[in-house]
Amino acid sequence: MAKNYDDLARDIIAHVGGEDNVLSLGHCITRLRFYLKDESKADTDYLAEREGIVTVVQAGGQYQVVIGNHVNEVYEAILANSRIKGTAGGAEDGESEEEPQPKGNLLDRFIALMSGLFQPILAVLAGAGVLKGLAALLVISGVSNTSGLYMVVQAAGDGFFQFLPMALALTAARKFKSSEFIALAVAGAMLYPSLVNPTDAEPLMVLFKGTLFESEIYMTFLGIPMILQSYYSTVVPVIFAVWFAGKVEKLAKKIIPDVIKLALVPAFTLLIAVPVSVMLIGPISSWAASIVGGAIGNIIDYNTTIAYTIVGGLWQILVMFGLHWGLVPIMYNNYATQGFDTVLVGSFGASFAQIGVLLAVILKTKESKVKQIGWPAFVTGIFGITEPSIYGVTLPMKTPFIISCVAAALSGTLGGFLKLVSYTSGGLGVFKYPTFLDPEGINTMNVWNGVLVSVFAFVLGFVMMMFVKVPRLYGKKAVENEKKATSDSVPAAVQSDDLTSPLTGEVKALADVPDPVFSTGAMGPGAAVEPTVGKVLAPADATVSLVFPTKHAIGLVTDSGAELLIHIGMDTVNLEGKYFTAHVDKDQKVKRGDSLIDFDIEAIKKAGYSVTTPIIVTNAAEYLEIQTTTSSSVTPEDLLLTLTK
Numbered sequence: 001m002a003k004n005y006d007d008l009a010r011d012i013i014a015h016v017g018g019e020d021n022v023l024s025l026g027h028c029i030t031r032l033r034f035y036l037k038d039e040s041k042a043d044t045d046y047l048a049e050r051e052g053i054v055t056v057v058q059a060g061g062q063y064q065v066v067i068g069n070h071v072n073e074v075y076e077a078i079l080a081n082s083r084i085k086g087t088a089g090g091a092e093d094g095e096s097e098e099e100p101q102p103k104g105n106l107l108d109r110f111i112a113l114m115s116g117l118f119q120p121i122l123a124v125l126a127g128a129g130v131l132k133g134l135a136a137l138l139v140i141s142g143v144s145n146t147s148g149l150y151m152v153v154q155a156a157g158d159g160f161f162q163f164l165p166m167a168l169a170l171t172a173a174r175k176f177k178s179s180e181f182i183a184l185a186v187a188g189a190m191l192y193p194s195l196v197n198p199t200d201a202e203p204l205m206v207l208f209k210g211t212l213f214e215s216e217i218y219m220t221f222l223g224i225p226m227i228l229q230s231y232y233s234t235v236v237p238v239i240f241a242v243w244f245a246g247k248v249e250k251l252a253k254k255i256i257p258d259v260i261k262l263a264l265v266p267a268f269t270l271l272i273a274v275p276v277s278v279m280l281i282g283p284i285s286s287w288a289a290s291i292v293g294g295a296i297g298n299i300i301d302y303n304t305t306i307a308y309t310i311v312g313g314l315w316q317i318l319v320m321f322g323l324h325w326g327l328v329p330i331m332y333n334n335y336a337t338q339g340f341d342t343v344l345v346g347s348f349g350a351s352f353a354q355i356g357v358l359l360a361v362i363l364k365t366k367e368s369k370v371k372q373i374g375w376p377a378f379v380t381g382i383f384g385i386t387e388p389s390i391y392g393v394t395l396p397m398k399t400p401f402i403i404s405c406v407a408a409a410l411s412g413t414l415g416g417f418l419k420l421v422s423y424t425s426g427g428l429g430v431f432k433y434p435t436f437l438d439p440e441g442i443n444t445m446n447v448w449n450g451v452l453v454s455v456f457a458f459v460l461g462f463v464m465m466m467f468v469k470v471p472r473l474y475g476k477k478a479v480e481n482e483k484k485a486t487s488d489s490v491p492a493a494v495q496s497d498d499l500t501s502p503l504t505g506e507v508k509a510l511a512d513v514p515d516p517v518f519s520t521g522a523m524g525p526g527a528a529v530e531p532t533v534g535k536v537l538a539p540a541d542a543t544v545s546l547v548f549p550t551k552h553a554i555g556l557v558t559d560s561g562a563e564l565l566i567h568i569g570m571d572t573v574n575l576e577g578k579y580f581t582a583h584v585d586k587d588q589k590v591k592r593g594d595s596l597i598d599f600d601i602e603a604i605k606k607a608g609y610s611v612t613t614p615i616i617v618t619n620a621a622e623y624l625e626i627q628t629t630t631s632s633s634v635t636p637e638d639l640l641l642t643l644t645k
Contacts, residue, residue, distance in 0.1 A: 005070070008052045009077035012065060015050075017041030019082050027075045028548070028573035030054075030523060030565070034063040045472060055522040058112065066517050068618065072546075111395055114320075117171040117239065118391035120514055122373055124160060124167075126388040129380025131157030136383060136431045161387075165191060165231055165238035172239050174514070177608030178246030182266050182273075186245045187238050189274045190231045190281075212294045213287050221275055227283045236321050237281045245273035285323075292323045296343065297330050304342055305416030311346035312412025313405050316354065316390060331425065340421040348420070348450065349411025349457030350404070351429050355381035356461030357404040358389045361397070364470045369520055384428020397471040403464045411457035418449040430454075497560045497643040499539040500592060501634035503613060505531040509628075510614060515570050518614045523565065526616040527628045527640055536566060536597040537636045538590040539615070545587075548573075551580035554596055555618075562643055563619040568599055570610040579603045593636060617643060 013019060016034055021042075023035040036042060042063055048056045052074075054066040067074050078084060118125070135154040143150050160167070165187045173183035189195070203216035207225060217225040231237050252268040253261065299307040311327070318324040327343050334341045355378050362374040370393060377388035394400040421443070422435040436450040501507075508528040513519045518528070536554065545563070546555035552572040556564040568580070579600040584590060601611050617626055625644040634640055 005052075005074045005077040006081055008050075009074055009081050011050065012047065012053075012074070013078060013082050013084070015043040015047050016063060016065075019084055022084050025075070025078065025084050026573075027071050028550075028553070028571075030068055030071055030553075030567070031057070031064045031066040031517065032071060032075060032078070034065065036063050039063055048472060055517065055520075057516055064517070066522060068523070111398060113175070113239075114235075114391060115396035116175060117168055118387075119516075120171050121167045122388055122392040123376075126373070126376035126380055126392075128157045128160040129383065129385035129388060130376065132161070132385055133157075133380060133383030133429075136427075140431075161385075162232050163191065164233055164235070164387075168235060168238050169242050172242040173246070174608075174610070176243055176246040178242065178249050179266070179269075182245055182249060182269050183242045185266070185270055186241050186273055186277065189270070190238060190241060190278060195228055195278065196230045196232065212290050214290075215283070215287075221279060224279065226279055228278075229281065229285045231281075237277075237285060240281060241273065241277035244277055245269055248272045288321070289323045289327075292318060293327050293330055296327055300330075300342060303416075304419070305413060307343070308346035308412035308416035308420075309409050310412070311343065312349055312415070313409025315347035315350040315408060316386070316401075316405060320390075335423075335425065340423050341425070342421055344425075345420055345422045346412045346415060347408070348415060348422075348432055349453050350408035351381055351384045351386050352454045352457040353407035353411060353461040354386045354389050354394065354404045356407065356458035356463075357394060357400045357465045360462045360465030361393060361400055361470050364466070365473075367473060370473050382429055383431060393473065396473055399468060399471055400465055403468065404461055407457055407461035407464060410460060411453050414456050415449070415453045418453065420449045420453055421446060497540070497558065497562050497645075498639055499558070499562070499564070499615075499641040499643065501529060501629075501636055501638050501640035502536045502539045502566055502596070502615060503529040503531045504533040504535075504635045505529045505613075506633050507629060507631060507640070508612065510616075513570075513612055513614055514610060518567070518616070523614075524616045524618045524620045525626045526614060528612055528614045529634065529640075530612050531568075531601060534599045534601045535595060536568065536599070536613075538592050538594045538596055539564070539636075539640065540592050541590070543587065543589055544584050544596075547582050547584065547586055550575065550577040551582040551597060552577075552599075554582070554584075556590075561619075561622070562617060565616040565618050566596075566613065567616070568597065568611065568613050569604055570612060572604060572609050572611075575604065575607060575609065579607070615640065617641070 012032070013022075016022060016036060017038065018041075021037050023037055025035075026033045039058060044056050044058070047053055047065060052067070054068055057064040057066060131153055135150055135157055138150050138153060139145050145151075145154075166184060169183040169187035170180055173180040201218070203218055204220070205217045205225065207213070207215045207217060207227070215225075215227045218228060219226050229237075249265060249269045252265045256264050256268065296307055296311060299310060315324065318327075324344075324347075331341045331344045334343060358374055358378050358381060362371055362378065365371065365374075373388070373392045377386075377392055380386075381389050390401065394404055420436070422432070423437065423439055424435045427433070427435050433447060433450055436447040438444065438446055506529065508530055510521065510526060510528055511519050513528050517523055538556070540556075540558040540560070540562070542556040542558040542564070544554065545557045546553075548554070550573050552569060552575065553565065553567045556566070558564065572580075581598045583595045583597065590596065599611075604611050617623070620626060623643045623645055625642075627642040627644070629638065629640050631638060
């Protein structure tokens with residue numbers, strides 16, 4: 001007898017904010033995809049724990065409720081119990097519609113974008129941060145900063161941070177569904193040494209001389225003055241540039257004949273996108289930084305403590321947008337005229353506030369993945385490298401990031417009250433302490449004031465966060481103790497089920513799949529394959545339990561009882577069946593090696609989608625152990641998974 005999903009459907013509608021909060025609803029092979037007017041009205045915690053729901057994912061402007069293999073039944077029940085109109089990928093009309101954009105709350109959409117772009121690179125970011133800290137420790141221990149040992153370790157750590165725009169260009173291109181390599185070329189142009197440090201010669205001219213927007217011009221483009229800016233280690237500029245390049249690329253594909261598209265689309269895109277991005281982003285970044293610098297400078301003249309408070313509270317946001325550069329000239333001018341700085345020193349407590357908040361999150365959260373990201377981020381944060389903490393944990397959670405800004409602002413207030421100053425530039429985190437030493441030995445309490453400010457920021461951030469509920473980052477609460485698959489008694493017999501690979505290609509861990517529903521194991525364990533041949537074959541004798549209407553996913557129940565989900569690509573439901581051909585129907589019996597689905601790898605990639613294919617065991621609780629092959633590549637003749645009962 002078919003299960004009734006009406007109660008679940010009504011419950012989901014109520015807890016996504018009601019019918020009136022739903023702009024549209026679609027679904028793919030495992031999840032309901034809501035576009036909501038206001039995501040804050042949805043009760044994510046309730047839905048993530050509700051029986052019948054695997055987890056909740058908020059990404060790319062979508063509110064995704066992961067159901068599992070019976071998503072189609074729940075979807076139909078929602079339509080039957082509401083006035084919500086469906087736009088599922090399996091709609092029979094086959095019309096392709098633009099994804100509706102959620103209204104309002106630009107801040108939430110910006111945070112979701114930033115978090116999504118940083119998620120794939122967090123592990124490397126944290127690892128590189130550890131190496132930067134190690135390089136600083138080498139110098140403190142007496143190793144020369146010109147030695148080969150220091151230079152190699154520093155390059156291994158700092159190289160990724162220096163060229164962070166390259167990594168963000170890659171993830172941004174995936175997000176905006178544009179060419180990854182064109183995006184890398186745009187980022188490479190923005191980091192090109194001659195455009196960052198053009199010359200030591202005298203400037204050709206000075207624009208807006210004597211004003212806040214005074215800009216030295218060292219080169220022109222077709223007679224137009226270029227205001228050059230350094231984009232090393234920046235975040236927002238390259239994201240804008242890649243977004244713009246994606247728009248130009250789409251235009252180029254429409255107007256350039258097919259016979260010459262291969263070379264001319266990239267050439268046309270770069271010729272337009274690079275000059276426009278450099279010439280727009282440069283002035284905007286430079287002038288915005290000048291405004292920030294001028295405002296803070298005026299506040300310092302009025303009241304140093306207020307300036308310290310503002311710089312401390314806004315520092316992490318200023319760095320995110322590259323606006324902190326407006327304060328750097330003031331800092332160096334202070335060193336030259338008065339021998340110490342009273343500008344950037346106001347931001348000193350920000351990194352300590354950040355890791356204080358982060359530690360509280362790590363200790364309170366039940367999500368194992370947050371802990372996995374959090375601990376390495378905490379270590380790098382001690383050395384002042386807070387990007388893994390900000391982009392991996394606190395900014396996506398929002399509340400912890402706000403608390404860290406408040407704690408940093410109050411630590412700035414304390415720094416201003418204590419008249420904290422720095423006598424040299426350089427150093428982050430705990431390595432900032434030496435800059436507080438007065439070379440003349442007069443201000444002996446200054447370094448202890450610096451220690452007090454950092455401890456205050458850390459403790460305040462930690463305590464404030466301990467009194468606040470930790471938001472869930474991945475939706476479903478992590479279980480501390482795994483359920484045992486069997487009773488304590490030894491089973492009478494051990495049964496194994498060997499599954500061959502349904503694809504030819506490179507084997508990947510599920511954790512490397514760019515979708516948290518798969519990478520976190522929410523749908524179950526398994527493996528992923530980056531296919532090199534566009535054919536899906538049956539991995540065992542089985543019955544087809546589901547063929548999704550858009551043909552991008554298929555469910556199987558093997559003759560030995562294993563329930564499998566093969567999901568071709570990421571977000572390929574949006575292709576609405578284009579480039580996919582199914583050779584089987586639901587309830588059809590298949591033999592190992594039978595052809596299930598053909599798909600066009602190159603066409604899917606050109607459309608902007610990943611073809612990474614997870615193979616998931618959805619009834620994993622029935623097995624004692626699920627082992628993945630140790631081979632790096634497989635063919636349909638090779639073993640991929642071994643399931644042991």
